[in-house]
Amino acid sequence: MEKQQKSSHLVLVMLPFQGHMTPMLQLASILHSKGFSITIVHPELNSPNPSNHPEFTFVSIPDKLTESQLSDKNVTGLVWSLNKTCAVPLRQCLEKILHSHHHIAALIYDTQMYCAQTIADDLGLPGITLRTSAATTLLLYPVFSQLDEEDFMSEIKSPELQALHLQRLRALLSQNPAKEMMEIRVELTNALKSSLAIIVNSMEFLELEALSKVKQYFPAPIITIGPLHKLAPAICSSLFTEEDKCISWLNKQAPKSVIYVSLGSMASIDRQELIEIAWGLSNSKQPFLWVVRPGMVRGSEWIESLPNGFEESVGERGCIVKWAPQTEVLAHAAVGGFWSHCGWNSTIESICEGVPMLCKPFFGDQHLNTSYICNVWKIGLELQNLERGNIERTIKRLMVDMEGNDIRKRAMDLKEKAAFCLVEEGSTSCSFNGLTKHISSASA
Numbered sequence: 001m002e003k004q005q006k007s008s009h010l011v012l013v014m015l016p017f018q019g020h021m022t023p024m025l026q027l028a029s030i031l032h033s034k035g036f037s038i039t040i041v042h043p044e045l046n047s048p049n050p051s052n053h054p055e056f057t058f059v060s061i062p063d064k065l066t067e068s069q070l071s072d073k074n075v076t077g078l079v080w081s082l083n084k085t086c087a088v089p090l091r092q093c094l095e096k097i098l099h100s101h102h103h104i105a106a107l108i109y110d111t112q113m114y115c116a117q118t119i120a121d122d123l124g125l126p127g128i129t130l131r132t133s134a135a136t137t138l139l140l141y142p143v144f145s146q147l148d149e150e151d152f153m154s155e156i157k158s159p160e161l162q163a164l165h166l167q168r169l170r171a172l173l174s175q176n177p178a179k180e181m182m183e184i185r186v187e188l189t190n191a192l193k194s195s196l197a198i199i200v201n202s203m204e205f206l207e208l209e210a211l212s213k214v215k216q217y218f219p220a221p222i223i224t225i226g227p228l229h230k231l232a233p234a235i236c237s238s239l240f241t242e243e244d245k246c247i248s249w250l251n252k253q254a255p256k257s258v259i260y261v262s263l264g265s266m267a268s269i270d271r272q273e274l275i276e277i278a279w280g281l282s283n284s285k286q287p288f289l290w291v292v293r294p295g296m297v298r299g300s301e302w303i304e305s306l307p308n309g310f311e312e313s314v315g316e317r318g319c320i321v322k323w324a325p326q327t328e329v330l331a332h333a334a335v336g337g338f339w340s341h342c343g344w345n346s347t348i349e350s351i352c353e354g355v356p357m358l359c360k361p362f363f364g365d366q367h368l369n370t371s372y373i374c375n376v377w378k379i380g381l382e383l384q385n386l387e388r389g390n391i392e393r394t395i396k397r398l399m400v401d402m403e404g405n406d407i408r409k410r411a412m413d414l415k416e417k418a419a420f421c422l423v424e425e426g427s428t429s430c431s432f433n434g435l436t437k438h439i440s441s442a443s444a
């Protein structure tokens with residue numbers, strides 16, 4: 001990939017959630033390696049640790065979130081509030097940078113920090129948005145929601161879009177009557193339509209038909225630059241402490257025998273679900289590495305509500321940690337399956353290592369990603385419910401039964417295709433070269 005000749009300054013605006021901060025920092029790192037200097041503006045919530053990234057300048061802006069907003073687990077409400085409370089401080093921060101004679105070549109913002117685009121327009125700055133989820137979500141939230149039923153059905157005629165069951169997903173979204181969601185849809189759509197480019201942490205071949213549909217809706221180029229974690233593997237962005245002890249445990253397990261279980265950084269379960277998962281894992285007889293985030297089990301600190309007899313029944317066959325070095329875990333030879341909530345980062349990370357998936361989505365785009373995994377790419381199975389017998393059977397189907405063979409083969413095929421995106425002539429390398437030229441010409 002080409003290196004930027006003239007040193008230019010980029011300002012990146014972060015949405016303060018793990019699954020959004022990581023790809024934004026990865027993008028920052030790649031652009032920095034191409035000669036751009038980087039300022040990262042972030043709300044106070046979940047502030048990144050500047051000492052992990054001495055090459056960037058960090059500016060914190062007050063988010064004025066109240067205790068009740070912070071304790072509200074409704075992500076939609078938090079996104080809405082952040083866009084309200086951060087808009088003025090973000091504008092002031094950018095004006096300050098511009099007044100100190102710092103040229104800003106472009107403002108790159110998380111798609112869900114859409115307030116940044118209006119400010120970019122007002123200040124005459126090129127605004128570029130980073131979508132950290134599948135490109136297909138660009139249809140679901142801002143566009144398809146505005147079509148009536150007949151129009152909608154005619155829009156999803158392609159096999160890929162039909163296999164995604166978008167009508168079910170749309171119905172799910174429409175059940176959320178919050179005025180916040182309605183406002184987000186309108187503002188996000190407007191921002192996407194005004195942006196100079198839409199960057200997506202995805203790969204062309206994963207969402208081919210959906211991407212061509214997305215391109216019909218937005219004037220800006222859609223630039224797929226995934227998998228970002230492969231281009232910036234050294235970035236340290238975890239909000240939690242990784243427990244490396246799980247790697248030495250993995251070293252003792254047979255190749256492809258372990259099911260790795262992680263529900264990401266936000267999903268939560270109740271105590272009964274924890275108990276069902278525990279017995280399902282135990283009865284499957286497969287070795288397992290299970291991430292239980294502190295606070296993930298509602299009403300519990302950590303794993304104190306695990307059932308009596310569970311630890312004895314599992315012994316050395318199970319390893320439970322609070323947070324794992326996930327990309328390293330997925331790349332480990334002992335890992336043969338990934339039970340995931342199907343956040344987009346986890347999905348991409350699993351694809352890149354050829355690990356087949358067991359899907360239990362919780363909210364938002366996780367349902368869409370599950371449809372891709374199970375119906376379009378066919379590299380995983382959906383777990384229909386969190387009942388111990390069902391968990392045991394589905395783990396065996398994926399890890400042991402003949403059915404798993406085809407799934408594993410397809411997962412390995414996707415891994416190869418993903419690796420090909422990164423070679424010199426691959427789609428991601430070309431996209432990055434296009435992106436840097438785009439930024440340079442917009443700011444010239």
Ligand code: UDX
Pocket residue numbers: 017018019020022132133238262263264265266267291322323324325326327342343344345346347349363364365366
């Ligand atoms: C959130 C939403 O839940 C998801 O639907 C959306 O696509 C992105 O934002 P999150 O729950 O954080 O995502 O999941 P995901 O996107 O998969 O990101 C989790 C990140 O945390 C991954 O990069 C993963 O590698 C990392 N992780 C997770 C760890 O490093 N260790 C762990 O133990 C678990």
